[in-house]
Amino acid sequence: MGDPIEAILFDLDDTLCTYRRSGQEILSLAFEAIGREPFFTAEGYYEIFDDFVTDSDSGLENRQRCFAALAERAGYSPSVGREVADAYAEERDQTNVRWLPGAKEALDVHSPDYSLALITNGPPEWQIQKIDALGIADRFETIVYAGYDTAPKPDPEPFHIALDRLNTEPERAVTVGNSLGSDVAGAHSAGVRSIWLDADGIDDPEPAPHHRIETMSDLTDDSRSLFTIAER
The missing domain is CATH 3.40.50.1000 (HAD superfamily/HAD-like)
Structure with a gap:
């Protein structure tokens, strides 16, 4: 033993x-808020989350970097990804x-x-x-x-x-x-x-x-x- x-x-x-509300639910609401069809999933976000940790000073900055990178992969401007990140932050309540x-x-x-x-x-x-x-x-x-x-x-x-x-x-x-x-x-x-x-x-x-x-x-x-x- x-x-x-x-x-x-x-x-x-x-x-x-x-x-209580899944990341995919929040992400769907974020895309809806900015009037765009979803071009990545919550799972895709989670997969790259740690990649940007060392270059980010906060969770919000990390998410901005993740979403900008995912937007570029999908053929969009990084600014579109950051727009999604802002909408996501409005929906996500960390106490819930x-x-x-x-x-x-x-x-x-x-x-x-x-x-x-x-x-x-x-x-x-x-x-x-x-x-x-x-x-x-x-x-x-x-x-x-x-x-x-x-x-x-x-x-x-x-x-x-x-x-x-x-x-x-x-x-x-x-x-x-x-x-x-x-x-x-x-x-x-x-x-x-x-x-x-x-x-x-x-x-x-x-x-x-x-x-x-x-x-x-x-x-x-x-x-x-x-x-x-x-x-x-």
Whole structure:
């Protein structure tokens, strides 16, 4: 068996919470607001979001750069993309989020027994609004805004910084997140075990997590076995 777990590193978006209105819904309204037919999707936006993080001072600037690049790819002027970004910003309310099933209970159950950290790939000015809306800032001993405080996940840096602040070794921590590419791969690169929230029923996830859960409620149903998961 692996070393006993002392710390849990949680992801935020689509692990603890999600928007009540999807990105695709907001994007459709943005195109409608400026009177243009959609020429990219929310998924296309998410795929390139991290590409512009290091050159952007804020989430709004990052989105402007993403949308300008997507407009150019579609044969439009970058200014059209920025117009879509402005309309998107008018529609998006960062406080309009909801808990994922079992997520609040998971924090309630484990905060007395483990050191908790939040590591999120997201602009601080957006993520703070979500955290405040959920009322969870005091649940975590540290919060790392990866991509802004540090390199974005899956780089090991945000995990190492969180662990240093918690005074915990990697082998005594576990990451809980929904993204194979960011959370699981990042945890493994930092020498941390992984629990993957599988919302899509993927048969052969890559990289393979140390444990898979279907809902955050699984973290409260049989938590002790989850947090003594097998050796890497």
